[in-house]
Amino acid sequence: MIRLKNTVKKYGIQRALDCSNLHIKVGEFVFLVGASGAGKSTLMRLMYREELPTRGQVFVGGVDVAKMHPSKVPHLRRRMGIVFQDFKLLCDHNVFDNVAFVIRALGMSSREIKKRVRGALKIVGLPDKADALPTQLSGGEQQRVGIARAIVNGPSLLIADEPTGNLDPQTSMEIMDILEQVNKRGTTVIVATHDQIIVDHFKKRVITLEQGRIIKDINAGTYG
Ligand SMILES: Nc1ncnc2c1ncn2[C@@H]1O[C@H](COP(=O)(O)OP(=O)(O)O)[C@@H](O)[C@H]1O
Ligand SMILES: [Mg+2]
Known part of the structure; x- marks a missing residue:
């Protein structure tokens, strides 16, 4: 579903993401964790082509979205759902x-x-x-x-960037239960979060970013 190869995103001289290799398969549920500024949102924005990589490739459903013509972006977005912290x-x-x-x-x-x-x-x-x-x-x-x-x-892919960041713990858990249901119906789900309790509860694949690099990638993982 998603594959990044030697993907770098810089803002000026600031290296926000440096990902040599990442593969997320169809049907997976993945947590993206890491401190504020670690590059979680940058990685997601590359996936829905809100940003272009400075170099490297970002495959979504077999297509390198970095090379995609801007006129094709709406078509890409129609196959994905995006959930934001501030609801929008x-x-x-x-x-x-x-x-x-x-x-x-x-x-x-x-x-x-x-x-x-x-x-x-x-x-x-x-x-x-x-x-x-x-x-x-x-x-x-x-x-x-x-x-x-x-x-x-x-959508075949749902991307949620800190979807529970503004919610209390009980409500956050309910929202995560819904995202898990969406995944069980066949949608690949990627969730960026700071919430250790949630990550530890669901025991999904956990990808940890630190200063733009993937430092850990564990199946059925926990936050720590
Ligand atoms: N539009 C931008 N312009 C300049 N720097 C940015 C921009 N977006 C993010 N950054 C920087 O890139 C790094 C990663 O940010 P971000 O992906 O938002 O991290 P996270 O979502 O994990 O908090 C941070 O150092 C941040 O300051
Ligand atoms: Mg973020």
Whole structure:
């Protein structure tokens, strides 16, 4: 699903990422851990082609996104879902519209859109909140909407950058349970997190970054 080869990302002289080799297979669930500034977000931004590598390759689904023509990027993003720490919801649009936003652009019938949005809201446990505004929801509920939006188009890859960074421990665990469900339905899931309790609880593959380098990569690992 993902393969990086001799990939370097610099910001000016600052080397944010230096990854000689990384492979994430279809269907995996991976935690990306490491201190603030270790390069987690940089690695993810390379995967969804928000950034280009300074050198090296970034394969996503067999395609080197570093060489991808900019006009192809929307097509790449449609096959992935992205979840952010700060949710990034449209606050003047209700939950339904937030989740429908991306698939509306695809020329789907309104019946199909309704079906998909309802399905996504059901998976995240918010079947009755379609008409609510984000401001009427708790942080945990807003992140559920963020996940519904990310999965509504049935992506093969879901990337979540500190999805529980703004949430309390109980709510964080609920959000992670949903991401695990999404993975069990067949989506490859990559989660960047600082949360040791979560990483230790789920016992997934754990990739540890330090100053832009992968210093550890362990299956069924823990944070420490
Ligand atoms: N847009 C940017 N411009 C300059 N430096 C950046 C930028 N984004 C990240 N960096 C630097 O790259 C390094 C890695 O950052 P980041 O990937 O955000 O780490 P993390 O997500 O693990 O906290 C840090 O030193 C950070 O300051
Ligand atoms: Mg980050």
